[in-house]
Amino acid sequence: MAAASPIVIAYDGSPAAQAAVRSAGELFAPRPALIITVWEPGLGELMLVPDPTGLGTMMPYDPAVAREIDREVESRAHELAHEGAELARGAGLQASERIVEDVSDAAEAILATARQAHAGAIVLGSRGHHGLRSRLLGSTSAAVLKGAGRVPVLVVQHPDGDPGD
Numbered sequence: 001m002a003a004a005s006p007i008v009i010a011y012d013g014s015p016a017a018q019a020a021v022r023s024a025g026e027l028f029a030p031r032p033a034l035i036i037t038v039w040e041p042g043l044g045e046l047m048l049v050p051d052p053t054g055l056g057t058m059m060p061y062d063p064a065v066a067r068e069i070d071r072e073v074e075s076r077a078h079e080l081a082h083e084g085a086e087l088a089r090g091a092g093l094q095a096s097e098r099i100v101e102d103v104s105d106a107a108e109a110i111l112a113t114a115r116q117a118h119a120g121a122i123v124l125g126s127r128g129h130h131g132l133r134s135r136l137l138g139s140t141s142a143a144v145l146k147g148a149g150r151v152p153v154l155v156v157q158h159p160d161g162d163p164g165d
Contacts, residue, residue, distance in 0.1 A: 005120035006032040007093070010110050010140075011084030013037075016125025016158035021084060023156045024123040025091020033093040034117050035084040038109045039077035040102040041070055074099065107143030114151055121152040 007028050011017045024033060081097035088095035100109045114122050126141045141155045 004031050005118050006034045006096075007121050007123055008034050008036060008110070008114040008117055008119040009084065009088065010106075010122070010124040010144075011035050011037055011080060011087075012125075013080045013083060014125060014127065014158075016127050016156065017084065018087060018125070019158070020123050020125035020154070020156040021087045021093075022091055023154065025088060025093050027154070028121070029092030030094060031120070033088050033095045034113070034119070035081055035088055035095050035097045036100050036110065036113050037077045037081040037084065037097075038100050038102045038106045039073055041074070043069060043073050105140075105143070107140045107147065110140070110144055111147045114148070119151055121154060122148060123154045123156070125158060126155050127158050 007024055009021055009024050011021060021035070077099040081099050085095040085097035098113070100113050102109045110122065110124065113119075122144060124141055124144060126139075141153075145153050145155065
């Protein structure tokens with residue numbers, strides 16, 4: 001019997017992501033699952049803004065500090081991916097974990113990983129943003145739905161979200 005293609009589950013540690021993992025277990029166990037956590041390299045440089053006070057002062061830029069911030073962000077991504085994989089195993093899935101760099105946006109990182117893994121489905125949580133907030137922040141779940149092509153996508157509503165979102 002051929003091995004089933006893995007389910008790709010986006011995991012960021014949020015209650016919506018936790019609910020998505022649990023739902024994936026209910027629907028797809030004992031299928032293989034690839035738990036991915038998307039992280040954004042370069043955040044250290046963005047966090048070191050030239051004038052954090054607004055008073056016209058310049059903070060000295062220290063590349064070592066920026067690299068340390070990125071190492072911490074990447075380390076946290078590894079922790080989250082591991083946490084998600086443990087949760088998935090507890091839900092009956094054959095889970096492995098991976099962190100994925102966000103080089104353009106989170107949705108594209110999820111879609112690219114799903115394509116590379118020949119995913120049978122993509123699972124992610126929705127935080128329930130709507131209206132102006134959704135337009136300003138963007139909707140990762142909407143972008144994944146739009147870009148997934150023939151790959152089924154399961155979007156699990158945030159447990160405390162508005163069912164009408």
